[in-house]
Amino acid sequence: MISLFDMFKVGIGPSSSHTVGPMKAGKQFVDDLVEKGLLDNVTRVAVDVYGSLSLTGKGHHTDIAIIMGLAGNEPATVDIDSIPGFIRDVETRERLLLAQGRHEVDFPKDDGMRFHNGNLPLHENGMQIHAWHNDTVIYSQTYYSIGGGFIVDEAHFGQEATNEVTVPYPFKSAKEMLEYCSSTGLSLSGMVMQNELALHSKKEIEEYFGHVWQTMQACIDRGMNTEGVLPGPLRVPRRASALRRMLVSSDKLSNDPMNVIDWVNMFALAVNEEKRGGRPRRDGAHQRRMWHRSCGTGLLRPFY
16 A cells, blocks of 8 residues: 555655656665675666666756765755755766765766666666676666656566555555445545554654645745746746736735636646756755656646
């Protein structure tokens, strides 16, 4: 059973599949090196990126995400202001500090991160990470970023999760959810809460989603107060800030109850622009926002 904690995640942009997932893969790889006692033997790390991850890799900062993951960072807690300087250091020295500075290895500028147009056999979002000791590969792993920030290694691809905690109302479809509500008299939210309470304490739930809501509010606030153009060659102007000014002015002159829809649309546009602006801002900083599985509608649904 996937928890709401898995579905709603705080991370950096611009993409859950192409940024959050790859960072988690890099972190998982270096955690494996530590667990297996291999970290101190590694002299070089190399990464191969395939398919969709490769084709949009630079635009979605997949390469930066993997490097920051190998450095021991996680999407929800990485120091976003430190990213540009860290990447510059890696590129300049062609050396990479792994696992929060525990061990330094070679990371050649021309050969450390390789982009391939073809797909790996199981999924279009594939990557392989290799740890070398001199001329010998001592550990290698293949990961797939399967959406929503979820990753799976090749050995576990397509497998059902094991050792899951039993929840009172397991479901795999909306139909099953509604059937539980009908038979128990619980509301949809009440039924989901009972499942979450089997996985987490009430305090954990309240604290986590309080943090999620604060992150969403901060994202909206940045989006509707930031002007200029979005990153990329098209130089698309930001619109949320201007729309907000217009709505503030028009609200004083209109009592139309449908004005609230314009505000909702403005909030959604603000989040959209923060998602698109998830690449480094002009001051070099990255953006942090809340992610959830959007089935390809990520530009519309983060606020709604």
